[in-house]
Structure formats: structure tokens, C-alpha cells
Amino acid sequence: MIASVIVDVAARQTDRMFDYLVPNELADTIVPGVRVHVPFANRNVQGFVMKLHNEPQIAIEKLKPISDQLDLTPPVTEELLLLSEAIKEETLSYHISVLKAMLPAAMRASYDKELYLEEEDPELTGLFVDGVIASWNEFTKQAPENDIQLITRHIRKGTIRVSPIVTTKDARKKQLQVTYVQEPDLTQFSQAKKQLLLSEYLLTCEIGTSFTLKGLAEEANVTTAVINQLVDKGVLKKDYATVGRDPYAGRTFKSSVPMALTEEQQESIRPIEEAFQTNKHETFLLHGVTGSGKTEIYLQSIEQVLDKGKEAIVLVPEISLTPQMVTRFKSRFGSRVAVLHSALSKGEKYDEWRKIREGKVDVVVGARSAVFAPFTNLGIIIIDEEHEMSYKQEEAPRYHARDVAIKRASYYNCPVILGSATPSLESFARAKKGVYTLLSMQERVNQTAMPPVHVIDMREELQNGNRSMFSTSVLEAMQDRLAKKEQMVLLLNRRGYSTFIMCRDCGYVAECPHCDISLTYHRNDQSLQCHYCGHRETIPTVCPSCQSDSIRFFGTGTQKVEQELAKELPDARVIRMDVDTTRRKGSHEKLLQSFEKGEADILLGTQMIAKGLDFPNITLVGVLAADSMLHLPDFRSAERSFQLLTQVAGRAGRHDKQGEVFVQTYTPDHYSVQDVKTHNFLSFYEKEMKMRQLAGYPPYYFLAVVHVSHADLNKAVEVTTNIASYLRRSLSDSAKIYGPSASPIPRIKDRYRYQCMIKYKIEPNLHHVLQELIESYQKEIMKTDLQLHVDTNPYMML
Numbered sequence: 001m002i003a004s005v006i007v008d009v010a011a012r013q014t015d016r017m018f019d020y021l022v023p024n025e026l027a028d029t030i031v032p033g034v035r036v037h038v039p040f041a042n043r044n045v046q047g048f049v050m051k052l053h054n055e056p057q058i059a060i061e062k063l064k065p066i067s068d069q070l071d072l073t074p075p076v077t078e079e080l081l082l083l084s085e086a087i088k089e090e091t092l093s094y095h096i097s098v099l100k101a102m103l104p105a106a107m108r109a110s111y112d113k114e115l116y117l118e119e120e121d122p123e124l125t126g127l128f129v130d131g132v133i134a135s136w137n138e139f140t141k142q143a144p145e146n147d148i149q150l151i152t153r154h155i156r157k158g159t160i161r162v163s164p165i166v167t168t169k170d171a172r173k174k175q176l177q178v179t180y181v182q183e184p185d186l187t188q189f190s191q192a193k194k195q196l197l198l199s200e201y202l203l204t205c206e207i208g209t210s211f212t213l214k215g216l217a218e219e220a221n222v223t224t225a226v227i228n229q230l231v232d233k234g235v236l237k238k239d240y241a242t243v244g245r246d247p248y249a250g251r252t253f254k255s256s257v258p259m260a261l262t263e264e265q266q267e268s269i270r271p272i273e274e275a276f277q278t279n280k281h282e283t284f285l286l287h288g289v290t291g292s293g294k295t296e297i298y299l300q301s302i303e304q305v306l307d308k309g310k311e312a313i314v315l316v317p318e319i320s321l322t323p324q325m326v327t328r329f330k331s332r333f334g335s336r337v338a339v340l341h342s343a344l345s346k347g348e349k350y351d352e353w354r355k356i357r358e359g360k361v362d363v364v365v366g367a368r369s370a371v372f373a374p375f376t377n378l379g380i381i382i383i384d385e386e387h388e389m390s391y392k393q394e395e396a397p398r399y400h401a402r403d404v405a406i407k408r409a410s411y412y413n414c415p416v417i418l419g420s421a422t423p424s425l426e427s428f429a430r431a432k433k434g435v436y437t438l439l440s441m442q443e444r445v446n447q448t449a450m451p452p453v454h455v456i457d458m459r460e461e462l463q464n465g466n467r468s469m470f471s472t473s474v475l476e477a478m479q480d481r482l483a484k485k486e487q488m489v490l491l492l493n494r495r496g497y498s499t500f501i502m503c504r505d506c507g508y509v510a511e512c513p514h515c516d517i518s519l520t521y522h523r524n525d526q527s528l529q530c531h532y533c534g535h536r537e538t539i540p541t542v543c544p545s546c547q548s549d550s551i552r553f554f555g556t557g558t559q560k561v562e563q564e565l566a567k568e569l570p571d572a573r574v575i576r577m578d579v580d581t582t583r584r585k586g587s588h589e590k591l592l593q594s595f596e597k598g599e600a601d602i603l604l605g606t607q608m609i610a611k612g613l614d615f616p617n618i619t620l621v622g623v624l625a626a627d628s629m630l631h632l633p634d635f636r637s638a639e640r641s642f643q644l645l646t647q648v649a650g651r652a653g654r655h656d657k658q659g660e661v662f663v664q665t666y667t668p669d670h671y672s673v674q675d676v677k678t679h680n681f682l683s684f685y686e687k688e689m690k691m692r693q694l695a696g697y698p699p700y701y702f703l704a705v706v707h708v709s710h711a712d713l714n715k716a717v718e719v720t721t722n723i724a725s726y727l728r729r730s731l732s733d734s735a736k737i738y739g740p741s742a743s744p745i746p747r748i749k750d751r752y753r754y755q756c757m758i759k760y761k762i763e764p765n766l767h768h769v770l771q772e773l774i775e776s777y778q779k780e781i782m783k784t785d786l787q788l789h790v791d792t793n794p795y796m797m798l
């Protein structure tokens with residue numbers, strides 16, 4: 001028997017199936033979808049069995065055998081194998097990258113080298129143990145640079161032989177245990193009191209019971225030495241058991257029952273139920289204002305799915321995968337829910353994934369990659385906050401979870417729900433065309449009015465002599481809430497541009513020497529840092545350009561707002577949430593819990609506080625600088641700005657207390673601000689669609705971008721120029737090619753970045769043309785410093 005295998009070598013030449021012989025001892029167990037180790041170009045690599053057959057591509061004598069089979073149950077199901085091919089085609093990725101993206105990181109192979117000393121050399125004394133360095137990876141982590149250079153020299157000379165190895169660590173957590181296998185003969189122990197004690201204890205247990213060493217020692221009141229004696233006598237047997245890590249262990253979730261749905265909710269859930277009950281694949285766009293009760297619709301749809309013995313995937317953006325969100329699902333479905341998000345350790349993620357694969361759960365709530373959850377009987381896929389950018393993966397394979405979800409649902413003939421208060425233009429346009437079914441909820445659950453939104457013109461504030469970052473009305477409103485003991489949310493959206501330093505005399509701005517971007521001021525260690533490459537330097541005391549000493553910080557970071565708050569409202573208790581305060585595992589959760597318990601009056605943060613929070617006591621939301629997003633060089637900036645403002649405004653007055661929203665801005669007349677004020681998504685949609693049509697952007701046109709980067713500027717320009725003319729030659733006249741042009745951030749980590757953008761309507765040849773393009777540069781990419789990648793559905797325009 002022969003197996004066609006995709007090997008773990010990401011390169012164009014190896015991006016195809018290779019045939020291997022299936023050795024006899026594996027013939028009964030090997031199936032498509034299992035991972036294997038195979039010899040490849042003088043080393044061993046991991047691979048995925050795609051299919052089994054009897055028609056080798058080359059003479060059967062030349063085929064090498066598979067060296068090892070890693071799974072009994074295939075981690076990649078039949079459906080996922082098929083899906084991987086489709087994603088590979090659509091995103092122009094290597095097949096191996098797609099397969100790896102489908103599995104938890106813990107299942108990926110790690111590659112290492114063993115070093116053998118072929119000839120003794122006094123220089124090398126002490127570096128080798130019995131003539132071997134067993135792990136080069138470990139060695140380089142610990143050894144000084146000198147030793148590494150020395151060894152490299154000897155490898156070249158031939159005194160040291162290098163042998164590449166592949167390991168796939170078994171990521172399961174194993175625990176030593178003892179199992180009671182045979183009844184003891186008590187007469188045997190008349191002289192050994194402790195053994196007798198243990199034996200008597202065991203006789204009260206059933207044969208086959210397992211204990212941890214510690215557990216048994218405590219129960220029977222003996223030492224582990226005694227346990228070992230009974231192991232030697234064959235009464236107990238030692239083995240390793242796999243234990244599951246449960247990141248939510250020890251936590252209880254108050255159980256919740258389905259609520260009686262409002263009329264709007266009933267109207268919305270009916271078509272979803274119908275699609276599900278009749279096994280119909282249909283994509284629904286659930287457009288419901290903030291607080292309209294979308295989550296309850298998700299929960300009740302899932303309940304029906306589970307009743308029929310089927311499974312459900314719920315995707316939420318990483319940033320709103322808050323404990324509050326998880327609790328809502330765990331409360332309803334308990335231990336039937338697996339959770340997958342990035343705060344879990346590799347091992348924890350792997351354990352959650354295994355629960356899915358082994359059928360121990362039937363619901364998964366997770367971020368983007370949970371769309372690949374290996375269920376085999378899916379009944380529904382739900383994408384909450386469907387407009388979020390984080391559903392698009394920004395590294396290979398560049399897939400969008402929405403597309404993947406729809407593909408999977410069509411395979412299983414089941415519905416997809418895309419939910420949002422601010423749907424993406426693409427999805428809403430599709431719903432209007434009838435590609436998706438539009439479901440609309442325009443009222444909040446308990447009929448509370450949408451909070452009034454006051455737009456505050458910061459230019460006027462300045463004219464009236466207010467130089468602070470808070471307008472007079474925001475400050476008054478905050479004082480009022482403090483007095484009433486109500487809670488507030490303050491949003492400062494600055495995406496890393498928080499503070500930069502500038503010379504007031506000559507205008508010099510401190511920039512990263514490796515990237516074309518200004519450095520960010522970090523107060524806690526008094527440094528300037530680059531958010532792209534990590535470059536760090538100390539703060540200059542005089543201007544490097546004109547030697548003036550009026551070099552100052554500009555802009556507003558969350559830390560600065562916190563200081564201002566301390567000055568203006570000294571009694572207010574503030575919780576700050578940004579990348580700095582949430583770096584440690586679990587800190588995000590702790591801060592929110594503390595706010596929920598009322599331990600603070602103000603929650604101050606970046607966009608991570610804008611979504612998903614449902615706290616009854618929040619009655620005021622303030623946006624400090626609404627325009628910070630509007631001027632980014634990205635055609636979606638108005639859309640994102642509208643979405644963020646609407647989402648954060650939606651945190652106010654969700655329960656019985658009336659809420660109020662203040663938006664401070666320098667561009668109060670912009671439609672993305674005005675339509676937030678009137679809570680009018682439709683109006684925003686119409687205006688933004690006109691802009692997109694005029695400028696020729698999605699959803700009117702499709703986009704694809706070819707990115708080129710090189711350390712040599714001339715080379716980057718030259719390659720991109722050639723690509724542009726190749727595209728002009730190869731695509732139809734209706735396709736528009738823009739470029740070569742410098743990327744919005746023209747240099748990162750000393751590499752110059754150029755791009756070429758394609759706007760098109762119908763271009764059946766496009767994938768083929770792009771594929772050829774990549775192939776024609778393959779040699780150069782392998783041999784030189786050139787990097788090139790294609791994004792067939794770009795979201796990050798920077």
C-alpha cells in the first residue's frame with residue numbers, strides 16, 4: 001500500500017503530495033488524516049497522510065517507507081482534508097501551512113539536530129557528553145556565542161557530524177499512577193506491618209481502581225516505598241495516565257435557563273430554526289443593535305442543535321472572549337463547552353481540542369482558529385461581531401474565518417449566523433442582495449432607549465481656553481456619576497501611537513532607525529520603543545537635530561489620561577486597561593471582575609474595553625479622541641471608526657438605568673460621527689457605500705495585494721515594477737493595477753516595503769496569474785533576500 005503525504009517543508013517545490021510505502025506493521029492502522037514521520041531529503045520530517053492507494057508516481061522500489069505513525073485517530077477529519085485543499089487554492093498558501101493551521105500548536109513537529117564528535121579535539125573538551133550533543137536547539141539556548149562559533153567551525157571542517165532529527169512531543173499531560181490489579185494474599189505479609197496495612201486497604205477497593213501515588217499513600221497511611229513493594233509483588237501496577245487540564249477547573253458557573261424571547265427575538269430565531277430543522281445551509285446576517293439580545297438567540301439556537309445530537313461552533317473576537325462571554329455559554333451548557341483562546345497555554349489548548357475530537361463536548365467557543373474545530377456532525381456555526389478584523393488571519397494561510405465557516409456549514413447542510421450591531425459593509429451588501437438572509441433587531445431587550453450621544457467639538461473647547469483632554473461637559477458628567485455612584489467607561493483609542501516625542505523648536509520627531517515610524521514613549525521604564533521591531537532607546541534630553549532642550553512628549557496615552565484623572569477627579573477610583581496592564585495571564589479577567597464588583601468608578605482603556613461588556617451600572621461612556629482612527633491610510637478607516645464608536649456607546653445604559661455618551665472630536669461633522677449620534681447604521685451604510693463606489697473599493701470591487709520587501713530599496717522597486725507590468729499584461733482591461741507604490745509603512749526592520757494593488761470585478765484567471773507570479777520568483781526568494789507574498793483578501797492596509 002502507498003500513502004500520499006504532504007510534508008512539513010513550506011516551499012513551492014515541495015508543495016505537492018509525495019508517495020511513501022506503508023510498512024506492513026502500519027497497514028492496519030494508517031488512515032488519511034494521520035500525522036507521520038517520513039524521510040525527506042536526508043532527514044525526517046512530519047507529514048500528513050492525504051490518501052492511500054496502489055498507484056505509485058514512481059517505481060515502487062524507489063519509494064521509501066514511512067518511519068513512524070503519530071496518531072491512531074486522525075486529527076484531520078475527512079471533511080477538514082477536503083477543506084484544506086479549498087483554502088490552499090483560495091489563499092494561495094502551501095498546503096502544509098493550511099493543515100498546520102487547523103491543529104493546535106502543541107501537535108506541530110519540532111525540528112532539532114544531534115551533533116556527533118567524529119574526531120577528538122582538545123578545543124572541544126567538555127562540550128560533548130559521550131561524544132554527542134543531543135539537542136542543538138537546547139545547546140544554542142544556553143551556550144556562549146564563542147562555543148557556538150567554535151562548533152560551527154568544526155562542522156565545516158568535518159570533525160563534527162550533524163544529524164537532523166524530528167520530534168513530536170506528546171503534548172498530553174501524563175501522571176504516574178498505580179492500578180490495583182490482583183488481590184493480595186494477606187498471609188504473605190504477616191511480618192510486614194505496613195504492607196499488610198496497605199493490602200487491607202486495597203481489599204476494600206475494586207480490582208482495576210487507579211490511584212495517584214500520593215493519593216494512595218495518604219489514603220492507606222503508608223509511604224511510597226511500601227507502595228513500590230506491592231508493585232514488585234504484582235498487586236499493584238504502575239503506569240502513566242493521561243490527565244486533562246481544565247482551565248476552568250474549580251470554577252462553578254451558575255446555571256442559566258432559556259429566557260422567554262421578545263417578539264423581535266422570536267421573529268429572528270424562527271428562520272434559523274427552520275433552516276436547521278430542514279437541514280438547509282443558509283447564512284443569516286443578524287443585525288441587532290447593542291443590547292438587543294443577540295447572545296440569547298445564539299444560545300437558544302444551539303440548544304436545538306444539541307437536542308438533535310449535533311454540534312455547534314461559536315466564534316468571538318479574541319478581544320471580547322471575556323470571562324463574561326465564556327460564562328454565558330458555560331452557564332447554559334456546562335461541561336459540554338470547550339473554550340479555545342490565546343490566553344490558554346499550548347497544553348491547555350491541546351486538551352480542549354482533544355475534548356472536541358474525542359466527542360466529549362459538543363460546543364466550542366473560541367477565537368478565529370476555532371473555526372477548524374474537528375467536529376464531525378456540525379449543526380450550526382455562529383460568528384459574533386462578524387465585522388471584526390481579527391477574523392482574517394494576517395499570516396499564511398491568510399484565510400477569513402467567515403469564508404471558512406460558510407464552507408463548512410455548506411458541507412454539513414447547516415445554518416451560519418453572522419451577528420453584529422455594526423455589520424461589515426461586505427456582509428450587509430450581501431444581505432441586501434439576498435445572498436445572506438437579513439434578520440434585524442432594532443430595539444433593546446427591555447425597551448430602554450438607546451443612550452443619547454453628545455458630540456463635542458474639541459476645537460471650540462480650545463478656543464474657549466480649555467487645553468485639558470476633557471471637555472467641560474464630560475468633566476461635569478463624570479462628577480455627576482461619581483456623586484451618584486454610577487460607573488463610567490472612558491475610551492482612548494490610539495493603537496500604539498499613544499505618545500511620541502517632538503522638538504518644539506525644529507519639529508524633530510524621534511523615529512525608529514529601522515522602521516519608518518515614530519517611537520512610542522514608555523513611562524514606566526523611561527524609554528522610547530518601536531512597536532514594530534522592538535527597538536528601544538533612552539529618552540534624549542536635548543534635541544538630536546538642533547540641540548534645543550524643548551523636546552517634549554506629545555499625544556495622549558492611557559497613562560497620561562490616568563494622571564489627568566487623578567488631578568481632576570482625585571476621589572475617583574480608576575482601572576486602566578491597555579497592553580501594559582493586561583500583559584500577565586489572567587490580568588484582563590481580574591481587572592474586569594474588579595470593575596464588575598464595583599471596586600472602581602472608571603474603566604479607562606483602549607479598544608479592548610469597547611466590546612461585549614454587559615454591566616448594569618455603566619451609565620456614562622466617554623470617547624476622548626474619536627478621530628484617532630479616521631485618518632489612518634486605510635479605505636476601511638471610516639467603517640472601523642463607526643463600528644468602534646457604536647460598540648463603545650453600546651456599553652451605556654443597557655439595563656434599567658438610562659445611559660449617556662460623549663464623543664470628543666476635532667471632526668464633528670464627519671458622517672461616521674454624525675451617524676453614531678443618531679444610532680443610524682443604515683444611513684452610515686448608504687454614505688459609505690457611495691464612497692466605496694466612487695473610489696472603487698470593496699464591496700464594489702475585489703482587491704488583491706502583492707507585497708514585496710527587500711533590504712535593498714532599488715531591488716524592491718525593481719521587482720514591484722516588473723510585477724505591475726506583468727499583471728497589466730496578464731489580466732483583463734477591466735482590472736485596475738495600482739503600483740508599484742511604497743507601502744503605508746515604507747520600511748520595517750530595515751526592509752523596504754513595496755506593493756501592487758489589483759482592483760477587479762470578474763477575473764477568472766486571477767488565481768492562476770498570481771500563482772505563476774509566485775512561481776517565477778521562487779528561485780530569487782530562495783536564494784536572495786527577496787520576500788514576496790500575495791493577499792487575496794487584504795484587511796491590514798498598513
Ligand SMILES: Nc1ncnc2c1ncn2[C@@H]1O[C@H](COP(=O)(O)OP(=O)(O)OP(=O)(O)O)[C@@H](O)[C@H]1O
Nearest residue numbers: 259260261262290291292293294295296445612650
Ligand atoms: N428575552 C430576554 N428577556 C430578558 N432579558 C434578556 C432577553 N434576551 C437578552 N436579555 C438580556 O439583555 C442583555 C443584553 O443582551 P446581549 O448582551 O445578548 O445583547 P447583544 O445584542 O449581544 O449586545 P452587544 O452587541 O452589545 O453585545 C443581557 O443582559 C441579556 O441577558
Ligand SMILES: [Zn+2]
Nearest residue numbers: 512515530533
Ligand atoms: Zn522599529
Ligand SMILES: [Zn+2]
Nearest residue numbers: 503506543546
Ligand atoms: Zn530640535
